[in-house]
Amino acid sequence: MEIFRTVRLLRAWSRAAHKEEKIVGLVPTMGALHAGHASLIRAARSRCDLVAVSIFVNPTQFGPSEDYARYPRTFDADCAMAQAEGADVIFAPSVEEMYPDGATTFVDVEDLSNRLDGQSRPGHFRGVATVVTKLFVTAEADFAFFGQKDAAQVSVLRRMTADLRLSTEIVVCPIVREADGLALSSRNVYLSAQQRRQALALSRALGVVESLAGRGRRDREELIEAARAVLGAEPEVRVDYLALVDWATLLPVETAARGALFAVAAWVGETRLIDNTILS
Numbered sequence: 001m002e003i004f005r006t007v008r009l010l011r012a013w014s015r016a017a018h019k020e021e022k023i024v025g026l027v028p029t030m031g032a033l034h035a036g037h038a039s040l041i042r043a044a045r046s047r048c049d050l051v052a053v054s055i056f057v058n059p060t061q062f063g064p065s066e067d068y069a070r071y072p073r074t075f076d077a078d079c080a081m082a083q084a085e086g087a088d089v090i091f092a093p094s095v096e097e098m099y100p101d102g103a104t105t106f107v108d109v110e111d112l113s114n115r116l117d118g119q120s121r122p123g124h125f126r127g128v129a130t131v132v133t134k135l136f137v138t139a140e141a142d143f144a145f146f147g148q149k150d151a152a153q154v155s156v157l158r159r160m161t162a163d164l165r166l167s168t169e170i171v172v173c174p175i176v177r178e179a180d181g182l183a184l185s186s187r188n189v190y191l192s193a194q195q196r197r198q199a200l201a202l203s204r205a206l207g208v209v210e211s212l213a214g215r216g217r218r219d220r221e222e223l224i225e226a227a228r229a230v231l232g233a234e235p236e237v238r239v240d241y242l243a244l245v246d247w248a249t250l251l252p253v254e255t256a257a258r259g260a261l262f263a264v265a266a267w268v269g270e271t272r273l274i275d276n277t278i279l280s
Contacts, residue, residue, distance in 0.1 A: 001087055001088060001090065003090045004090070004092070005093055005094065006093065007093065007138045010138050011138055011139070011140060013052075013089060014140045014141065023047070023142045024049070024050050024052065024139065024140070025048030025052070025141055025142065026044070026135065026136075026168070027040045027044050027052070027054070028054045028146070029053060029056075030058065031072070031075060031078050032073065032074050032189070033074070033077070033078045033081045033186075034185075035184055036147055036175070036176040036183075036185075037053075037081070039147075039173055039176050040146070040147060041053060042085055043171065043173050044171075045085065045086040045087075047171070048142065048143060050089070051089070052087070052089040052090075052141065053087045053091070054093075054135055055091070055092045056093055056131070057071050058131040059099075060106070060126070060127030061123075061128045062127070063121055063122065063123060063124065066121070071186070072186055078090075091135075106127075106129075107126070107130045107160060107164075108126045108129065109125060109163070112155060113126060113129065115152065115245075115251070116241060116263060118152070119241070120265060125156045128153055128156065129157065129160045132160070136168045137166075140167075141168050143171050144168050144171065145171045145173055146171070147172070147174075148173065148175045148276070149175045149184075149185070149275065150274070151247065151261055151263060151276045152250055154170065154172055155248060155249075155250050157170055158170055158248075175276075177203065180200060181204070181207075182203060183274075185274075187272070187273065190269075190270070191271055192269070195236055195269045198236050198268055199268045199271075201237050201266075202231070202237075202264055202273060202275040203275060205226075205230040205231050205242075206262065206264065206275060206277045208226050208227060208230055209223045209226060209256075209262050209279075210277055212226055213262075213279050218256040218257075219254070219255060219256075220252065220254050220256070223256060223262065224242045227262075227264060231266055236268055236269050237267070238267040239264070239265075240272065241263070241264070241265050242262075242264050243262070243263050244262050245260065247259065256279045257279075260278070261277075262277050263276040
């Protein structure tokens with residue numbers, strides 16, 4: 001497995017692969033890899049001839065009061081996991097490599113970027129869209145793999161890719177959970193033992209919503225209030241948002257039609273977690 005630090009090297013590698021008519025996959029990450037990331041690498045490996053994993057903690061998607069400085073950085077362990085799962089390349093650029101001195105160009109997916117996490121974290125999706133565009137242009141990958149846990153992000157990136165006519169196809173992979181239901185997240189390491197137990201309220205709330213919807217109880221407010229009751233029972237859980245939306249537009253829908261996204265974001269202590277389910 002090779003480690004590239006520059007745009008030039010990654011692009012040259014991808015172009016050489018395409019000359020040999022090989023399919024290139026990209027797994028964009030901010031590092032602190034866990035089993036959820038491993039599942040994305042495996043998905044890429046099964047679909048592509050060659051796989052690149054990017055490891056870059058992107059400063060432009062963090063707000064001034066967010067956790068950029070303390071975001072977990074575990075580069076050596078990340079490389080070991082990526083290699084074990086079959087990655088061919090790690091792309092680990094510096095901030096200066098991704099944002100050259102004097103850079104003033106950003107990608108803003110209007111309206112969509114202000115919904116769900118974008119409403120709670122102003123500017124977040126601007127940073128995400130910008131860095132992912134840079135990664136797509138650099139890697140020139142045929143496919144890029146993302147997790148459903150970041151469903152709002154997926155919606156923004158799908159719109160961005162379509163609008164800019166980028167050639168990379170986005171592949172969405174299922175949420176990976178611990179045995180007790182907690183969605184895997186790099187931020188889970190911030191949780192104390194007690195907070196981790198309380199964080200299970202997110203997946204329990206989604207389970208209640210799925211059960212109600214499965215029994216034909218599809219009214220948005222009823223589903224949201226049922227989820228809120230589950231979350232409200234835990235003293236360290238503070239709801240950021242509960243939403244039933246169309247996955248493509250992230251706009252609210254009145255009833256839980258097949259394919260609707262029910263999403264939750266909540267603070268558990270000082271750690272913000274997200275989770276969701278696609279209702280069937």
